[in-house]
Amino acid sequence: MGRLRKLLIPGVDQKLLVRDATRLMPDLTRRRFIAGGASLGALTLLTGCDVSDSFSAEEMLKKVSKFNDGVQSLIFNPNALAPTFPESAITKPFPFNAYYALENAPRIEAKEWKLEVRGLVDNKKSWTLDELYQLPQVTQITRHICVEGWSAIGSWTGTPLRDFLKLVGADMRAKYCWFQCADYDGYNSPLDMQTALHPQTQMTFKFAGEILPRAYGFPMKIRVPTKLGFKNPKYVVSMEVTNDYKGGYWEDQGYNSFSGS
Amino acid sequence: MIVIGVLVVLSGLSIWKPVQLQWLTALFGGYAVARYVHFICMSAIVGFMIVHVALALLVPRSLRAMLIGR
Numbered sequence: 001m002g003r004l005r006k007l008l009i010p011g012v013d014q015k016l017l018v019r020d021a022t023r024l025m026p027d028l029t030r031r032r033f034i035a036g037g038a039s040l041g042a043l044t045l046l047t048g049c050d051v052s053d054s055f056s057a058e059e060m061l062k063k064v065s066k067f068n069d070g071v072q073s074l075i076f077n078p079n080a081l082a083p084t085f086p087e088s089a090i091t092k093p094f095p096f097n098a099y100y101a102l103e104n105a106p107r108i109e110a111k112e113w114k115l116e117v118r119g120l121v122d123n124k125k126s127w128t129l130d131e132l133y134q135l136p137q138v139t140q141i142t143r144h145i146c147v148e149g150w151s152a153i154g155s156w157t158g159t160p161l162r163d164f165l166k167l168v169g170a171d172m173r174a175k176y177c178w179f180q181c182a183d184y185d186g187y188n189s190p191l192d193m194q195t196a197l198h199p200q201t202q203m204t205f206k207f208a209g210e211i212l213p214r215a216y217g218f219p220m221k222i223r224v225p226t227k228l229g230f231k232n233p234k235y236v237v238s239m240e241v242t243n244d245y246k247g248g249y250w251e252d253q254g255y256n257s258f259s260g261s
Numbered sequence: 262m263i264v265i266g267v268l269v270v271l272s273g274l275s276i277w278k279p280v281q282l283q284w285l286t287a288l289f290g291g292y293a294v295a296r297y298v299h300f301i302c303m304s305a306i307v308g309f310m311i312v313h314v315a316l317a318l319l320v321p322r323s324l325r326a327m328l329i330g331r
Contacts, residue, residue, distance in 0.1 A: 075278065077281055080280055080281055080283070081280075082279075083283055145279070145292075151293075225280070226280050260278070260280075261277075261279050261280045261281075
């Protein structure tokens with residue numbers, strides 16, 4: 001109180017002082033404009049995308065991502081081939097990339113490994129590595145583009161996935177090939193059928209002419225040059241042909257599922 | 262600024278779909294070049310925005326004019 005009393009100037013009419021101060025205050029219409037703007041902003045937050053209820057915000061984002069999938073599927077030309085490169089363009093060393101360090105990458109014994117084939121296929125037999133190695137193979141040198149923002153050119157050798165799908169009598173009208181992998185958190189990823197049937201989509205057994213090293217997904221990876229890197233599963237253990245969208249490791253965390261290039 | 266706006270969209274499309282729109286990517290001189298173009302254009306837009314907002318804040322009358330038109 002003592003300090004406040006000190007601020008009072010003796011001999012000054014307090015009522016006049018207040019009137020003068022009011023005159024100096026900012027324009028009231030401007031105040032109303034700013035206040036109105038603020039509440040309008042609050043209103044849009046409440047109706048469109050309630051931040052206090054993250055569930056509805058996520059649902060909306062999922063719908064946008066699904067719409068994005070549809071657009072990319074329309075743009076996708078099943079006959080457009082990804083550019084191929086000469087051997088001199090290969091990136092050396094080709095990066096290892098995963099959500100874990102290389103030492104935690106799966107160690108798979110070739111003799112114990114089998115590729116399980118499930119879902120809408122005529123022949124559900126599991127395939128050993130030796131049996132898969134008997135299938136005709138082709139080599140392609142293409143660019144791997146990562147969602148993180150880097151890209152690298154590599155040389156991959158293996159069997160076109162569409163040849164294998166024909167061989168096992170898969171229902172080509174099904175919507176997805178769903179891959180499950182041996183990574184410690186259970187990596188998995190769905191691949192839309194039109195991309196699975198693309199001529200360059202490959203079951204890869206070799207990198208740069210050598211048996212696929214552990215870093216790049218031994219014994220088998222699915223190489224898809226028309227997709228971002230995370231849609232190229234490594235250490236694959238099973239393939240399911242299905243009409244159901246079963247989600248995937250990164251897809252479930254909000255990554256766009258089509259992610260085509 | 263308009264040229265940069267057009268370039269940033271085209272280079273963005275060419276690194277989004279380097280297979281489906283490979284003619285566009287090739288027009289930029291390849292995927293790597295298109296990424297540089299996209300990054301430089303993005304930086305130019307961000308730089309323009311910083312200068313633009315800073316100048317508006319330096320002249321407070323301009324903010325008042327934006328809100329009440331005088």
